[in-house]
Amino acid sequence: MTSNPFITMQEIKKSFNGVPVLKGVTLQVEQGEIHALLGENGAGKSTLMNILGGVHQPDSGAIYINGEEVKMLNPRVSQEHGISFIHQELNMVSDLRVYENMFLGSELRNKFGFLKVEEMCRQTHEILSKLGVDIDPKEYVRNLATSYKQLIEISKALLHKSRLIIMDEPTTSLAEHEVNRLFGLMKNLKNSGVSIIYISHKLKEIKEVCDGYTVLRDGELVRTGSMEHEDIETITKTMVGKAISQERFLHEHPFGPVVLDVNGLTSNAFKDINFAVRKGEIVGFTGLAGDGRTELFESLFGYRKKYTGEVKINGQVVKIDHPRKALKAGMGLVPRDRKENAIIKDLSVLHNMSLSSMGNFEKGGFIQDKEERTKFQFYKEALNIKVHNPRIAIDKLSGGNQQKVIIAKWLEAETELLIFDNPTQGIDVGAKQEIYQQIVELAKLGKAVIILSSEAPEVMRICHNINVMFHGEITARFTADEANEEEIMNYATGSKREVAQIG
Ligand SMILES: Nc1ncnc2c1ncn2[C@@H]1O[C@H](COP(=O)(O)OP(=O)(O)OP(=O)(O)O)[C@@H](O)[C@H]1O
Ligand SMILES: [Mg+2]
The missing domain is CATH 3.40.50.300 (P-loop containing nucleotide triphosphate hydrolases)
Structure with a gap:
């Protein structure tokens, strides 16, 4: 050169x-x-x-x-x-x-x-x-x-x-x-x-x-x-090694009943938030830094306690003030910055993957080795996880492959509602597609899914409905067909907002 x-x-x-x-x-x-x-x-x-x-x-x-x-x-x-x-x-x-x-x-x-x-x-x-x-x-x-x-x-x-x-x-x-x-x-x-x-x-x-x-x-x-x-x-x-299309992964299917129903949620980081997610539906939230998105979902998940408003899960009013309660109520949150928040460094790849869904592998008090490995093999292929030996410590994997293991663990979790915060952080363009594919599969199985992402094209590719946030408020809501990047940016930067209060 x-x-x-x-x-x-x-x-x-x-x-x-x-x-x-x-x-x-x-x-x-x-x-x-x-x-x-x-x-x-x-x-x-x-x-x-x-x-x-x-x-x-x-x-x-x-x-x-x-x-x-x-x-x-x-x-x-x-x-x-x-x-x-x-x-x-x-x-x-x-x-x-x-x-x-x-x-x-x-x-x-x-x-x-x-x-x-x-x-x-x-x-x-x-x-x-x-x-x-x-x-x-x-x-x-x-x-x-x-x-x-x-x-x-x-x-x-x-x-x-x-x-x-x-x-x-x-x-x-x-x-x-x-x-x-x-x-x-x-x-x-x-x-x-x-x-x-x-x-x-x-x-x-x-x-x-x-x-x-x-x-x-x-x-x-x-x-x-x-x-x-x-x-x-x-x-x-x-x-x-192949062309990557920017096609949408959206899958149209009828939705089931409402799983999560949020009414008038307000705190110092967000204001009067109303939305609902149905079984089988993928709902996106996007916006710029400081839009209140992460705080909103940390509150819903019980990491933050100071908020007012009503949250219903499957029609029942719930008060979630601890992540454990959220998990019990059937919610899962895949956090952003997973390397800091979700990976247990000294533990093997295999155990990092099965940790949250131990219930799936545990029978009679010990972990079912074979089942664990079978599941691992499935995700290794589905998400193209590069690892020669799943028993090595997870920090020996490349950064992106560590991310994939954590995503896999949540794909396996038996929660009715799954929230992904920045699902493809650190993931290469090819593997992104594979992760989208798996998220769409979850929705097909009837799970309710929420995607938080700062990248508008990402939510546009997999979500049925998209919420745009600005300064702690939902300023616009689009269906997959209505959404375009420019309009999303207009609402995300506050240069435009829908007149009628969204509810
Ligand atoms: N200390 C180590 N022991 C064993 N294997 C390792 C070690 N460090 C890296 N590897 C392996 O080397 C390969 C390349 O990893 P590397 O971290 O260089 O990838 P990368 O290109 O940086 O990927 P990413 O985009 O995911 O960060 C991977 O298969 C990884 O598991
Ligand atoms: Mg790297």
Whole structure:
């Protein structure tokens, strides 16, 4: 691609427990280039970056910086070569404060060895405000929302004077305005000669900020080139090996009786919410950051207690003030940011999948091994989960494949009503389809389904009815046929609202 690249990774090979994950991958990035690294879940993107970041050692191959061979023996050596790494897994220490996390391992001290707390706070504040984040540097990280943790992770990389920044899915938890600020910063960095390797499954983002790209498939390089001459469809096809259509998955069938009926729900985050979901129906909620959607469903599920209004399940008024009660009433919630909220890291893939639906597998006090494995096999194929041995700890799976396991566990749960918050976060374009397909199957079986998503096209593809929220209110409601992206955006941004109160 170029004769004088800043970074060259040459013929990199890597196996885990005898399974080849990278089969001789070459990657070149120029100085001041934003380079997209693309591929399906489990293609080897994070592994390749972990090698560049000194987290893993390659089995063979070489790394060159400005033409000179370097050995990235550990993360410190990689950092000394000017490489910063924003990990897919958030690496924050919850019990430390924001500034302590920012300077972890590179604390500022005065000549007597005392920590320069105020100076570290000042620098933390300065960097965070570049990203438009207004949080107290002395706040404990455990008190922050996931999107803030992601922004701190990004800021931490910016703190060091880097020559190359690796960004492994930096925007999974970010709202659109936060993404835009990040892109602004990336462009500034690029103009000052910093190179960036950018991993994301959001192909629109890729097209917007990246100069060059490399696609991996099953640990092999399949295509590399300049973004300018490439369209998203071609890249997608190279990634998944087939064309991906943007067709709707909507399935028309008669609905059953109302399962969930919400009347006049009001709190400090949302106002006078009315809606109903019937058996077999898929209802979507979309909007921008701060629309109150997540708070609404956290209230319905018993995570938040301070609200007024009436909730009926199967015609009975219920007062749900604890998630346990929600589960008992037949509701399930697949949370967003699942890596933080839903995955038990040390547990095997198999057990992570069967955890919530233990009732399905437990007979006479012990887990039915065979049934568990049969179910697992089914979802492994249905969702294309890449795992060689389901007994390994779930954190050995690629980020997207961990997500799929958690989705599978809820698809298996015997709840009448299922709420998916951001169902395809971190999932590649091909696997998205497979998840939609499974959600549609649930509705066909008569389950009531709610989809929360910030991406309008996502709710448009699978929902029978779509609610748009703005500032805590439902501002519009569309049937699948009426909905179009532009109208949804008009209501989501508050530039339009339906006159009559929706009820
Ligand atoms: N420490 C490990 N031990 C065993 N297998 C591993 C380990 N790390 C990664 N793998 C395996 O290597 C393969 C590639 O994983 P990798 O995390 O690089 O994928 P990815 O392209 O980043 O995917 P995603 O888009 O889902 O993040 C996967 O099959 C994964 O299970
Ligand atoms: Mg990854």
